[in-house]
Amino acid sequence: MEHNISFKKRLYEIIEVSNPEDKASKAYDFMMYVAIAAGLLPLTVKTSNTYTHLIDIITVLLFLVDYIARIATADYKMGYKHYRAYFAYALTPLAIVDLLSVLPILNLFFPSTAVFGAFRVFRVLRALKLARYSKTMVAIVNVLKYVRHQLVAVLVLTVLYIVISAMAIFQVEPDQFGNFFDAIYWSTISITTIGYGDIVPETVIGKLITIVSSLVGVAIIALPSGIITAAYIREMKRKKSEHEVKHL
Numbered sequence: 001m002e003h004n005i006s007f008k009k010r011l012y013e014i015i016e017v018s019n020p021e022d023k024a025s026k027a028y029d030f031m032m033y034v035a036i037a038a039g040l041l042p043l044t045v046k047t048s049n050t051y052t053h054l055i056d057i058i059t060v061l062l063f064l065v066d067y068i069a070r071i072a073t074a075d076y077k078m079g080y081k082h083y084r085a086y087f088a089y090a091l092t093p094l095a096i097v098d099l100l101s102v103l104p105i106l107n108l109f110f111p112s113t114a115v116f117g118a119f120r121v122f123r124v125l126r127a128l129k130l131a132r133y134s135k136t137m138v139a140i141v142n143v144l145k146y147v148r149h150q151l152v153a154v155l156v157l158t159v160l161y162i163v164i165s166a167m168a169i170f171q172v173e174p175d176q177f178g179n180f181f182d183a184i185y186w187s188t189i190s191i192t193t194i195g196y197g198d199i200v201p202e203t204v205i206g207k208l209i210t211i212v213s214s215l216v217g218v219a220i221i222a223l224p225s226g227i228i229t230a231a232y233i234r235e236m237k238r239k240k241s242e243h244e245v246k247h248l
Helices: 002-015 023-044 050-072 074-078 083-090 093-102 105-109 114-132 135-146 148-172 180-191 204-247
Strands: none
Touching: 002 023, 002 050, 002 074, 023 050, 023 114, 050 074, 050 083, 050 093, 050 105, 050 114, 074 083, 083 093, 093 114, 114 135, 135 148, 135 204, 148 180, 148 204, 180 204
């Protein structure tokens, strides 16, 4: 029993971000770096071939083993010994990314099934796995956790303004929009100040709404940038203080 516990703990130490002294963990991290980079290569070609298919098989199997190992050692990750630790870890953002990254394995066994074929798009999420192995990305993830409530508030404000602006323009310029989704599309590109120009208001009131939407969009888009930047600076100061205290 003790041997199983020690093996499980050692497995957890290996699959987690390595310490400078842990060569096995460093080798595992490097292998995952290579696997993630290789797993993204098939997304750069239009049609699959023997090499991309082989890369898909190898990388998705590695990701599957990695996911199973992380679930099996979730009690160490979560900090408490209980079966709920496994479910709690499975619902964390990175665990969900890990799961979505291995779902394309279904396409390897059922290539002609349209539903399973749609899982191939999840291969893009493999890039997010790099967040686990980069200290900078870990810091950014921590920052996003700290300010998640503020970001959600900004997101709600943005969605509300997009809907309200779409309703206004839809009533003023009904002939310019085939349906309400077109109005949502126009409102979104206006608030982000992109302005593709494929849908253009013709009335004076419609143009005024566009002007207001663009001006408000500049302010709304700037909000999350300021929140994240301020939180990132605080995080860097905190890391620096911890580093200084550690050396002292």
